[in-house]
Amino acid sequence: MKHDPSLDLEKKFRSYAPGYWADRGVSGEDWNSHKWQLKNRITSLSQLEEHLNLSEEERSGVILSGTKLAMAITPHFFNLIDRDDPECPIRRQIIPRVEETWVSPYEMADPCGEDSSMPVPGLVHRYPDRVLFLVTDRCAAYCRYCTRSRVVSGAGEQELDTDFEAAFQYLEEHTEIRDVLLSGGDPLLFSDGKLEKILSRLRSIEHIEFLRIGSRVPIFLPQRITPELCEMLQKYHPLFMSVHVNHPRELTLEVKEALERLANHGIPLGNQSVFLRGVNDDVEIMKALVHKLLMCRVRPYYLYQLDLIQGSSHLQASVSKGIEIIEGLRGHTTGYAIPQFVIDAPGGGGKVPVNPDYVLQRNSERVVIRNFEGRTFEYPEPAVQPDPVLDY
Secondary structure: OOOOHHHHHHHHOOOOOOOOOHHHOOOHHHHOOHHHHHHOOEOOHHHHHHHOOOOHHHHHHHHHHHHOOOOOEOHHHHOOOOOOOOOOHHHHHHOOOHHHHOOOOOOEOOOOOOHHHOOEOOEEOOOOOEEEEEOOOOOOOOOOOOOOOOOHHHOOOOOOOOOHHHHHHHHHHOOOOOEEEEEOOOHHHOOHHHHHHHHHHHHOOOOOOEEEEEOOHHHHOHHHOOHHHHHHHHOOOOEEEEEOOOOHHHOOHHHHHHHHHHHHOOOOEEEEEEEEOOOOOOHHHHHHHHHHHHHOOOEEEEEEEOOOEOOOHHHEOOHHHHHHHHHHHEOOEOHHHOOEEEEEEOOOOEEEEOOOOOEEEEOOOEEEEEOOOOOEEEEEOOOOOOOOOOOO
């Protein structure tokens, strides 16, 4: 009997807990509706206790979560949780823990210094030619390590009060800006019509060359990636999308189909993973993740060292471990699969790339480098040539 490779692919991308909640009276039609998914998010302790064996750390964390960052989990993503393992990599990302109330001296409410770089409310202008446009404070589900937990979900002390008209005016006046990243919150929670109004307004500004959307919706809520949404987005090329996947289990068949739908409409996709202890701080897990991403037509883009957000120390992996992960990928798999490991410099310094030490020595005559096997090589620097003397 001839082997069918499509069966291997389906097995690789199957949901960890596949299927919809038929035993709870949920129809397939409802399950595949993003509106049903949002309406039926898991938001309470009683819902969790009905379906999971919670640890005391989780139970206390859920009780206290309303004072910092709300809890909300789409049914699709909830289906990926191991019901009995509190160290499940999906649970660690999405279910509050009491450790979130422990604040280390070096942690900050605004670790990336965004608030101090806002010329108008909701628009962050730190880099010379690009801006971050925070268009909403709501997400399909809430990551417990969220960099913007001070403003996202409505539970924190701050509110996001984006002034859209002031932002558009600022963009029109600053002709050096060529790149706008829509984020928040998650822009893909907007209706197609509301999102299109923002995109079309941005596209009317001549010096803005391309647009980006940062979104975890294709992962939390793949049902939202409809053909109609993709056809609308296609009108505003060049338009890129950065998605956020941290563990290979998140890449289900439903997610793969959503990502392929975006790619089929000409949207280049890059992935931004956050480096998290107990989630992806293992080279084999990271290798499985980046390989699955490429099969979903997503280029691994950034691996972020966890921002120093308040109450996140229980998820913080070491920088040296991150460098070890990159070392374990470089040369051991295709270059397309290797993300850039970065630290967003605390306080607003921007992204700083961090790499293993491949340059061993450098002077005006040569560079001594090593490869992934530890072998060393010399590369000569070009000799400085004197300016030619022209004899007329």
